Amino acid sequence: MFFSKSFIPILKNNPAEAKIKSHQLMLRTGMIKQSSAGIYSWLPLGFKVMKKIEKIVREEQDKIGAQEILMPTIQSAEIWRESGRYKDYGEEMLRIKDRQSRDMLYGPTNEELVTDIFRTSVKSYKSLPQLLYHIQWKFRDELRPRFGIMRCREFYMKDAYSFDINDDEALFSYNKFFLAYLKTFKRLNLSAIPMAADTGPIGGNLSHEFIILADTGESKIYTDKRIFDVKSDETKLQKESLKNLRGEFEKFYSVTDEKYNEKDFNDKVPEEFRLKTKGIEVGHIFYFGDKYSKPMNSSVDFQGKKEFVKMGSYGVGVSRLVGAIIEAKYDDKKEIMKWPMSVSPYDCAIIPLINKGDKKNIDKAINLTKKLKEHNVDYIIDDTEESFSAKMKKFNLIGIPFQIIIGNKTEGDNFEFINVGNDSKNLNIDEIVKIINQSKKN
Numbered sequence: 001m002f003f004s005k006s007f008i009p010i011l012k013n014n015p016a017e018a019k020i021k022s023h024q025l026m027l028r029t030g031m032i033k034q035s036s037a038g039i040y041s042w043l044p045l046g047f048k049v050m051k052k053i054e055k056i057v058r059e060e061q062d063k064i065g066a067q068e069i070l071m072p073t074i075q076s077a078e079i080w081r082e083s084g085r086y087k088d089y090g091e092e093m094l095r096i097k098d099r100q101s102r103d104m105l106y107g108p109t110n111e112e113l114v115t116d117i118f119r120t121s122v123k124s125y126k127s128l129p130q131l132l133y134h135i136q137w138k139f140r141d142e143l144r145p146r147f148g149i150m151r152c153r154e155f156y157m158k159d160a161y162s163f164d165i166n167d168d169e170a171l172f173s174y175n176k177f178f179l180a181y182l183k184t185f186k187r188l189n190l191s192a193i194p195m196a197a198d199t200g201p202i203g204g205n206l207s208h209e210f211i212i213l214a215d216t217g218e219s220k221i222y223t224d225k226r227i228f229d230v231k232s233d234e235t236k237l238q239k240e241s242l243k244n245l246r247g248e249f250e251k252f253y254s255v256t257d258e259k260y261n262e263k264d265f266n267d268k269v270p271e272e273f274r275l276k277t278k279g280i281e282v283g284h285i286f287y288f289g290d291k292y293s294k295p296m297n298s299s300v301d302f303q304g305k306k307e308f309v310k311m312g313s314y315g316v317g318v319s320r321l322v323g324a325i326i327e328a329k330y331d332d333k334k335e336i337m338k339w340p341m342s343v344s345p346y347d348c349a350i351i352p353l354i355n356k357g358d359k360k361n362i363d364k365a366i367n368l369t370k371k372l373k374e375h376n377v378d379y380i381i382d383d384t385e386e387s388f389s390a391k392m393k394k395f396n397l398i399g400i401p402f403q404i405i406i407g408n409k410t411e412g413d414n415f416e417f418i419n420v421g422n423d424s425k426n427l428n429i430d431e432i433v434k435i436i437n438q439s440k441k442n
């Protein structure tokens with residue numbers, strides 16, 4: 001891809017309305033464009049990052065045996081009346097009437113819809129467990145949409161739902177998602193801490209929020225620092241080992257605002273490990289038993305008896321994660337963004353120096369691309385006539401992790417290669433490809 005042909009509408013300055021780094025950067029580098037309050041279009045750079053996040057989220061859901069479906073964004077109010085939430089959900093729900101005057105709504109979440117799908121199709125406990133998920137736009141008419149796509153009205157969410165015959169099996173499902181979340185956030189290069197959380201309007205009695213630490217986060221958290229060192233690597237998809245995994249985290253006091261109790265915090269956490277700080281909620285899992293299956297009459301046959309299924313739900317803010325990664329990775333001191341390799345819009349930027357219209361460095365850049373394509377390295381060549389320093393400044397904002405600089409001194413087989421944030425090295429294209437592809441494996 002040539003920069004001059006790409007659709008990356010860069011802004012000269014930070015837009016005044018953006019108060020936090022991710023919002024500034026996403027507008028400035030043309031990742032998103034606001035279309036109305038809390039509603040955004042995703043432009044190529046932002047969309048590429050979001051799609052890569054989505055792919056990782058999807059792969060980790062598939063690994064625990066969840067099956068992907070796609071439910072609509074517009075739902076009928078009927079099923080929400082059945083669960084009792086049509087009234088309870090309040091003004092965050094966008095209510096719509098169709099031409100027959102039927103009450104419809106833009107789904108803020110999908111417990112009702114998925115319960116309806118389940119109850120009409122599954123009749124026997126022998127089909128359990130069922131783990132279903134979809135990745136779909138949601139709408140919540142937030143009172144104060146702010147911080148760009150971090151708290152917006154229309155956002156992209158992965159939501160999964162589990163159906164089991166009893167509490168024990170349902171907790172097994174819950175723990176599978178707990179593991180999938182740890183793995184997902186790890187692949188995104190984020191340190192997301194599971195914290196005991198309140199269940200809010202979803203209801204139920206067991207819940208964890210996955211939080212990444214950031215000063216700009218809206219969640220207040222109270223945690224024992226030792227939770228950061230808990231390892232989650234070698235866990236099998238098996239009841240006992242998953243229970244132990246969750247247990248390892250739950251050894252340490254770690255809660256959000258609503259669950260905070262000062263006495264407990266002081267009693268349970270030695271002073272040197274106490275951390276009161278802020279974070280961004282990127283995922284939230286709930287176990288709520290028969291809260292929806294009972295009022296919606298969703299049951300299976302178990303040894304001649306009707307049993308209401310036990311359900312949980314599991315959300316990841318796919319679009320919020322784009323902003324959350326910026327908040328976590330942006331280097332304030334150096335004023336440099338660097339995307340984790342797993343989600344970067346491109347693997348590598350090729351930055352040729354163009355002197356008074358002399359395009360020979362662009363030709364050198366084009367010569368490199370055959371090797372890059374052969375080894376699946378995704379690149380963008382900056383063929384614009386901006387000054388070299390302007391280009392470097394621009395790429396420091398865009399955050400592509402590797403840069404190949406082609407200057408006037410670039411002779412023979414070697415190029416100036418920068419792993420952003422580190423010193424540059426002179427390397428040939430084979431060495432460069434090797435380093436880039438190695439970093440994709442990590």
Ligand code: ATP
Binds near residue numbers: 142149157200282318
């Ligand atoms: P919050 O406390 O941030 O308002 P929530 O608890 O209402 O979120 P959930 O119902 O748990 O949200 O939704 C699952 C995930 O969807 C959240 O963990 C978050 O990552 C994302 N999410 C929720 N609301 C928004 C929003 N308004 N904009 C962007 N992402 C959101």
Ligand code: MG
Binds near residue numbers: 281
């Ligand atoms: Mg939540």
